[in-house]
Amino acid sequence: MMDVERSRYSVHPDSSGSGLRHSRRETALLIATTGNGYPKKSPSMPNFHEKPFKNPNVSEPVLAANGFPVGREYVAENFGVQSLTDGDASLSVIEMYGDEVESRRPELEEGRDEDAESDEVDLHTSAIPPSSTIVPNSEYFDRYGFKKQSNVITEQDYDEWWKDYSQYSVRRKHKWKILMEKSGLPMDNDSPNRFPSRSEKLKRYVRKGIPAEWRGNAWWYFARGQEKLNKNKGIYDKLLSKMDELLKAKTRLLPDLDIIERDLNRTFPDNIHFQKETFQTDDPPMIKSLRRVLVAFSLYNPKIGYCQSMNFLAGLLLLFMDEERAFWMLVIITSRYLPGVHNVNLEGVNVDQGVLMLCIKEYLPEIWHHIMPPNPSKNYSLNNGTSLLSSNDFLYKLPPITLCTASWFMSCFVGVLPIEGTLRIWDCLFYEESHFLFKISLAIFKLCEPELIKLKPPKNGIGKNNILGQRGSQISNGENEMEVFQIVQAFPKQLINPNELFDRVIFKRRFSLNKLDQDEVDRCRKYVSSQRLKYKHYSEIMGTGHRNNSNNNNNNSNGIGIVSSSSKPTDGDKMAGDIINDALSSEVYGFKKGLGGVHWNNSIKAKVRQMRKKKG
Amino acid sequence: MLQFKLVLLGDSSVGKSSIVHRFVKDSFDEFRESTIGAAFLSQTIKIEDKGSQQEVVIKFEIWDTAGQERYKSLAPMYYRNANAALVVYDVTQQDSLAKAQGWVNELKTKVGEDDLVICLVGNKLDLCSGEEENSSKPKAVESSEAEGYASEQGLLFHEVSAKTGEGVRQVFQSIGEKLYESKKHELAASKGRHGVGETGNVQLQRPSTNDATSCCS
Numbered sequence: 001m002m003d004v005e006r007s008r009y010s011v012h013p014d015s016s017g018s019g020l021r022h023s024r025r026e027t028a029l030l031i032a033t034t035g036n037g038y039p040k041k042s043p044s045m046p047n048f049h050e051k052p053f054k055n056p057n058v059s060e061p062v063l064a065a066n067g068f069p070v071g072r073e074y075v076a077e078n079f080g081v082q083s084l085t086d087g088d089a090s091l092s093v094i095e096m097y098g099d100e101v102e103s104r105r106p107e108l109e110e111g112r113d114e115d116a117e118s119d120e121v122d123l124h125t126s127a128i129p130p131s132s133t134i135v136p137n138s139e140y141f142d143r144y145g146f147k148k149q150s151n152v153i154t155e156q157d158y159d160e161w162w163k164d165y166s167q168y169s170v171r172r173k174h175k176w177k178i179l180m181e182k183s184g185l186p187m188d189n190d191s192p193n194r195f196p197s198r199s200e201k202l203k204r205y206v207r208k209g210i211p212a213e214w215r216g217n218a219w220w221y222f223a224r225g226q227e228k229l230n231k232n233k234g235i236y237d238k239l240l241s242k243m244d245e246l247l248k249a250k251t252r253l254l255p256d257l258d259i260i261e262r263d264l265n266r267t268f269p270d271n272i273h274f275q276k277e278t279f280q281t282d283d284p285p286m287i288k289s290l291r292r293v294l295v296a297f298s299l300y301n302p303k304i305g306y307c308q309s310m311n312f313l314a315g316l317l318l319l320f321m322d323e324e325r326a327f328w329m330l331v332i333i334t335s336r337y338l339p340g341v342h343n344v345n346l347e348g349v350n351v352d353q354g355v356l357m358l359c360i361k362e363y364l365p366e367i368w369h370h371i372m373p374p375n376p377s378k379n380y381s382l383n384n385g386t387s388l389l390s391s392n393d394f395l396y397k398l399p400p401i402t403l404c405t406a407s408w409f410m411s412c413f414v415g416v417l418p419i420e421g422t423l424r425i426w427d428c429l430f431y432e433e434s435h436f437l438f439k440i441s442l443a444i445f446k447l448c449e450p451e452l453i454k455l456k457p458p459k460n461g462i463g464k465n466n467i468l469g470q471r472g473s474q475i476s477n478g479e480n481e482m483e484v485f486q487i488v489q490a491f492p493k494q495l496i497n498p499n500e501l502f503d504r505v506i507f508k509r510r511f512s513l514n515k516l517d518q519d520e521v522d523r524c525r526k527y528v529s530s531q532r533l534k535y536k537h538y539s540e541i542m543g544t545g546h547r548n549n550s551n552n553n554n555n556n557s558n559g560i561g562i563v564s565s566s567s568k569p570t571d572g573d574k575m576a577g578d579i580i581n582d583a584l585s586s587e588v589y590g591f592k593k594g595l596g597g598v599h600w601n602n603s604i605k606a607k608v609r610q611m612r613k614k615k616g
Numbered sequence: 617m618l619q620f621k622l623v624l625l626g627d628s629s630v631g632k633s634s635i636v637h638r639f640v641k642d643s644f645d646e647f648r649e650s651t652i653g654a655a656f657l658s659q660t661i662k663i664e665d666k667g668s669q670q671e672v673v674i675k676f677e678i679w680d681t682a683g684q685e686r687y688k689s690l691a692p693m694y695y696r697n698a699n700a701a702l703v704v705y706d707v708t709q710q711d712s713l714a715k716a717q718g719w720v721n722e723l724k725t726k727v728g729e730d731d732l733v734i735c736l737v738g739n740k741l742d743l744c745s746g747e748e749e750n751s752s753k754p755k756a757v758e759s760s761e762a763e764g765y766a767s768e769q770g771l772l773f774h775e776v777s778a779k780t781g782e783g784v785r786q787v788f789q790s791i792g793e794k795l796y797e798s799k800k801h802e803l804a805a806s807k808g809r810h811g812v813g814e815t816g817n818v819q820l821q822r823p824s825t826n827d828a829t830s831c832c833s
Contacts, residue, residue: 259628259684262628262629262650263628263629263650265647266629266647266648266649266650267649267650268649269645269646269647269648269649307684307686308628308650308651308652308682308683308684308687309650309652311650312649312650312652344686345686345689346686346687346689346690398693400693402693403653403654403679403690403693403694404653404654404656406653406690407652407653407654410652410653411652415649415652482656482677485656486656489655489656
């Protein structure tokens with residue numbers, strides 16, 4: 001408790017202005033009295049959500065005909081004023097608190113490479129103070145309302161990074177504006193709802209970050225949300241009415257409600273918009289919206305219902321767009337980008353983890369050795385000469401690192417990286433589709449590489465098996481597994497600057513991982529899911545499946561054990577395993593290879609695709 | 617130093633992560649983000665060898681897991697090679713005890729009793745302490761009920777509050793002691809035979825570089 005207060009004071013020793021100081025004291029007082037160790041809203045924080053939420057059923061469309069949230073202009077002009085119209089349900093947080101770090105720089109960029117990030121100098125002359133004047137509490141919270149400080153990042157770290165990054169954001173926004181104008185999309189307000197047509201240039205712009213205030217609209221646009229909504233007009237309202245009915249009837253027909261309730265207050269507890277004031281008895285509007293979106297979704301798609309991690313997806317969406325849009329984006333994410341990932345059996349997660357493992361093996365072979373423990377118990381491969389390298393049994397027995405990376409996919413990197421990094425990934429996800437999640441995962445591994453290769457190579461435990469029993473080998477592998485897991489788990493959390501990932505990996509053509517594209521991921525997903533199905537099927541036929549997950553202490557079954565691995569495998573089991581693995585290892589996935597020495601750019605790719613079309 | 621793998625299981629929001637954080641960081645947050653997938657933390661304790669009266673350092677490698685039912689399919693990855701399992705329920709939620717019992721059954725059938733020390737832990741004791749009239753909830757699971765079940769099944773049993781810290785250390789202390797007791801003969805035997813300081817999953821003298829990075833969340 002005391003530590004928290006102390007660090008708060010010490011970080012901003014010379015803040016000027018009595019008003020600020022006053023608010024800080026009050027905040028500290030609040031912190032001292034709330035007793036749970038984290039800061040509550042400062043009284044000086046404008047609270048737009050305090051007003052009762054007037055349209056809980058969103059009975060009227062929350063968006064005006066032009067697609068702008070109702071009341072947006074009103075807020076923009078009366079920032080900080082308490083009264084809001086009914087339209088407040090439709091406001092995204094960034095619109096209300098948005099960092100109005102507008103670039104007032106004259107257009108001096110026209111003739112230059114608009115992408116060059118070498119323009120630091122001239123920017124300092126037009127430096128606009130970051131959002132501090134807009135968000136009174138920006139001392140402790142960022143522009144999205146998240147607490148700056150985390151377990152691994154101090155406020156000081158944050159402020160230092162933000163000093164540069166806010167300038168970067170201003171520069172990028174300026175470039176976006178120029179691009180918009182050039183594309184015939186004049187900006188008469190700060191809330192564009194149409195964006196330029198797809199191009200390499202736009203992709204680069206998206207990768208460098210969509211302006212924060214535009215994100216909600218841009219995500220909606222790139223993910224083709226309006227299309228989805230138009231096909232399903234009125235559905236969200238109907239779902240909400242159904243929810244109300246079921247709640248009133250007090251039947252137990254909302255099976256997911258209980259588990260959703262448990263997660264509501266565990267969604268971004270460090271974000272001011274999700275926190276309850278100590279004097280409030282009612283849930284904050286953000287929590288109410290979150291409840292409605294999640295319950296509506298569970299009614300809309302009972303196959304998924306509610307899966308932990310969707311609270312974070314919906315929560316983040318709600319910070320950038322209104323409820324109905326957030327709902328449809330959640331539908332889009334869980335079906336288009338992460339198919340099957342949140343289903344009851346989580347098979348989609350396993351498939352994607354299989355795909356990721358294949359990608360690591362292909363693109364980051366140096367790292368692969370550290371992730372994949374050597375498997376001395378591969379009797380089958382020794383017997384029949386199948387090379388260990390061609391064996392793909394890690395697709396059915398996923399290595400332990402996937403316990404960590406599974407959450408990257410389930411929550412689309414929410415909570416995995418500091419928030420700005422997550423948002424940059426979301427920008428790309430909606431523009432480039434799901435392969436970007438794999439690409440960024442590879443990029444994280446790539447950045448971890450120096451730490452990973454420092455680890456001593458995993459021991460091969462074959463010899464030990466004979467002395468200490470088979471467990472002996474497990475020990476050395478287990479040891480390595482832990483260390484790898486720790487690195488991969490901890491590393492992204494301290495990546496405060498998202499440009500680390502982008503500039504050092506994603507924008508570097510020389511890394512082969514950047515060859516990964518959507519076609520490849522689609523193909524790979526199909527392959528992995530069919531292999532897993534076959535494996536399951538064969539295992540059932542061979543009668544080994546029933547011992548699924550049984551005592552698997554003794555060999556290196558690494559994962560969601562579809563494979564049988566009893567402590568004393570019988571000869572029959574071994575043979576069955578041999579046959580299955582033999583059958584499947586002949587079907588090895590082949591990555592498309594770029595042509596050696598030829599710059600395999602997109603235009604060539606497009607040509608090839610055209611040629612193929614003509615042929616077929 | 618002895619190293620043990622410990623896994624936390626139990627229904628969603630019974631306080632698994634809170635127990636770990638109290639133990640590892642001695643901190644508590646009223647609202648902690650739901651755990652997605654798994655989190656890995658570690659912490660060491662000291663116990664006393666009853667024979668030699670010497671101090672023994674035990675390091676727990678703790679796997680904290682997501683509680684929702686559907687994550688169960690991932691569970692075997694967590695409890696693979698585990699030396700100990702903390703099966704947690706919420707003393708104010710009768711349902712959560714049933715879920716905990718389900719976990720105990722699964723562990724017993726899938727891992728085997730000999731290999732695993734299981735500890736049943738009732739959390740959120742503070743909610744029914746009666747000190748804060750307003751927030752006080754009725755205790756839905758009587759200690760005697762859970763304790764009876766635990767002794768029937770041969771489990772360790774504790775009631776704790778991650779919020780106040782009450783009982784948390786003792787949980788790990790008792791697990792450490794029990795693991796040490798059960799492994800020490802094996803350990804001595806293995807040392808004598810091979811001069812190698814490891815047996816089963818007991819691990820000795822890992823490189824100390826490990827320790828600096830050992831605790832993360």
